[in-house]
Amino acid sequence: MTRTAVWLACLLLTTAPAWAAEVTVTGKVYQERDGKPGRGPTDPGLAGVQVSNGETIVRTAADGSYALPVRDGQTVFVIKPDEYRFPAASNGLPAYWRHYAPQGSPRLKYDGIAATGAGTRHWDFALEPVKDAASARDGFEMLVFSDSQTASRQDIGYYQRAIVEPIVGKHPARLGTTLGDIVN
Incomplete structure (x- = not known):
């Protein structure tokens, strides 16, 4: 085997594939109080809320913060506590997830996922209290x-x-x- 082939083999064996590269996403889960998009000064963090990437589940700290590993193509989402609901996004659907796809989907017949960029900070999620929390737990x-x-x-x-x-x-x-x- 030539020296070049040995170096190439070593390089291939020690380099992690690009799809396996993990980054850490950080953010807060908070209680929406001011009725405005995004976390405001009167919107407190919520402790103990579960956040997942589909493989790992973490709980938010006392201030609502979380840190979660994520790879290209994964989706970060909140596991909703019974006594809360998700505010609607601009499209009217619940805003409880966010894709991590820095480059977006590969070129496909249909659009797929648009590039999300590589930003991994301030992935915040809002929750609103359910008006009748007791009935929310009943079903x-x-x-x-x-x-x-x-x-x-x-x-x-x-x-x-x-x-x-x-x-x-x-x-x-x-x-x-x-x-x-x-x-x-």
Whole structure:
């Protein structure tokens, strides 16, 4: 074996693949009080809330802070305590997750995930107290959509406008999911 081949083999064996590189995401889970997007001075941190990357779960500290390892392609999300709910994002859906995809999805037929950039600080998540916390612990309503059979981006748009949008914020369900044959 030539010296170059030996060096190349050593380099390949000691270099971690790019997909395995971990960084640490930090942020706070806080109680939304001022009604404005983002954490304000009157929005206190919440202790003991679980945050996950789909593999690891951590709990927030007394001030609501957390630190979590994350790799490209993972999603960071909050595991909601019973007595809280997530405020709606600008699209009307609960704001409880954030993708880590610095370069975005590879070039695909459809857009995929847009590049999120490499920023890993201030991944904050808001929670609002449920008005009737006792009933929140008693159970919840869930919407189950099945067999949407969308075959194109146009079909997905129809489904979103005709099925999902009319009920967002107008139904007491705390969870919605799609099951079954969701694509044609």
